[in-house]
Amino acid sequence: MNFDYLIQNITTTDKVLHTEAAKAINKALTARNWLIGLYIVEFEQNGEDRAKYGKKLLENLAKKLNSKGLSFRNLKLFRQFYLEFPQLSEPIKLYLVSQSSTLKLSNSIGQSLIAQLQVVDSQLNTLKPQQIFDGLSYTHLTELLHIKEPLKRTFYEMECIKGVWTHRELQRQIHSLYFERMGLSAQPEKLATLVQNKNIPATPIDLIKDEHIFEFLGLSHQLLEESTLENALLDHLQEFMLELGNGFCLEARQKRILIGEEYYYLDLLFYHKILKCQILIDLKVEKFNHAHAGQMTTYLNYFKETQMTEGDNPPIGILLVTEKDKALVHFATAGNDNLLVSNYQLYLPTKEQLEEFIEKEMKLLE
Known part of the structure; x- marks a missing residue:
């Protein structure tokens, strides 16, 4: 083994494992927030004392939990996240099974997850749930929550995964009406190539450089890269x-x-x-x-x-x-x-x- 080969091995290992670490954090965050959304919806539908809390449920939860990452605003977002992405139940269930040594689910929660496994809109050319879970961070998914049209959301999911977009790049493309421009373009393939070639793919630092990650890890925003x-x-x-x-x-x-x-x-x-x-x-x-x-x-x-x-x-x-x-x-x-x-x-x-x-x-x- 020569010196250049040693440098190449160390560089490759560092880059790959940095990326894997960033993805692991994002998967854990996505699973946590989706599950919290599930717990809230389950309580609203079947909780023994749900009527007692009513519209004040999220406010009371935030007050009792008393955590920056579990604020009223975030809890409201988790609830919406769960309702808008029910198809994530399968990959999240598999993820939790892989993490079973550190997290055990109650039977009722496990049953709720299993009941959601088949909730996928088969009428659209949708991505597989595992592709969404693996390819998009929670921050990407919260941006997609604002898109109610299924075909349009799927378009941005696919383009974001394909281009390895940062959250800011996804936001920029949505605001620049990329989906609508594709529909009007006489040469959509060339437009797609142009957009993807102009994009700078996300780095491991980009994958974790957002407020949701810092709240999840309990870090100060001033530690942001x-x-x-x-x-x-x-x-x-x-x-x-x-x-x-x-x-x-x-x-x-x-x-x-x-x-x-x-x-x-x-x-x-x-x-x-x-x-x-x-x-x-x-x-x-x-x-x-x-x-x-x-x-x-x-x-x-x-x-x-x-x-x-x-x-x-x-x-x-x-x-x-x-x-x-x-x-x-x-x-x-x-x-x-x-x-x-x-x-x-x-x-x-x-x-x-x-x-x-x-x-x-x-x-x-x-």
Whole structure:
């Protein structure tokens, strides 16, 4: 065995087992959430004291369970997940049998699973349940829950598995009306090839890099895989803002925001004691595009409507976008007309200060 062969063996083993570990976590998460959905539906239909809890069942459950991963919102989602994907009973049953040394099911639950085995829509060219269980993570499946048309859902299931899409890529293709474009295209095969060739397949890190996995494993979102560059910039940016003085108070880092049914994360959140407002800072280690400004505007509108208290002024947003040899700084300050420009100049860092900071940090981190 030569040195190159040793490198090849280690690299291949590392990559394969990383992938298998990621898939194992995703399968466990999918099985857990589907089973919790089953338990809830079973209780709603056959529970001895189901009438006692009624519409408050999920709220009471969340309160008693008292776990971040078993919140009211998640329990509601698990229930919907079970009802929308009954065909997963067979692969989940087989999965649980394979895990029998660590998890034993009661007879009643086992019977419920067996009763669901044949629930498959034979009228459609559907994927086999095992293909769905093996090929799609729980996060993918929750995205597909919003698609009620069976043929359309099956289309995205197949394309996602075939292209090894990340959750974000699946979301992007749904939002770009890929299914509808295929129906209108004169050359659907070429469109499919074009879409799949443009996609970057998911890596093992991509497979586990989402909020559901972190909640399932009981980890903090701040442990989420990020580039060394981005982490270092945020560390120093936090120090830079606080060292400016002038009333900056750090409220949160990686502030989690729930808008509709989706979570977003704001890099840094400050409160300014003199300006009497929150200051939102988002760092993008890439070239500026209009989507960044749109996202910051959404954050500002959210904080203005839900987070302002009596006496507060509307929030201020600062969006920092970096390039290797250049710093572009874009201010998104929508809705802050009542704050005097002089106050901005006096108490906030100037564009020049921020540009100088980023250029300096980028050089130090090269």
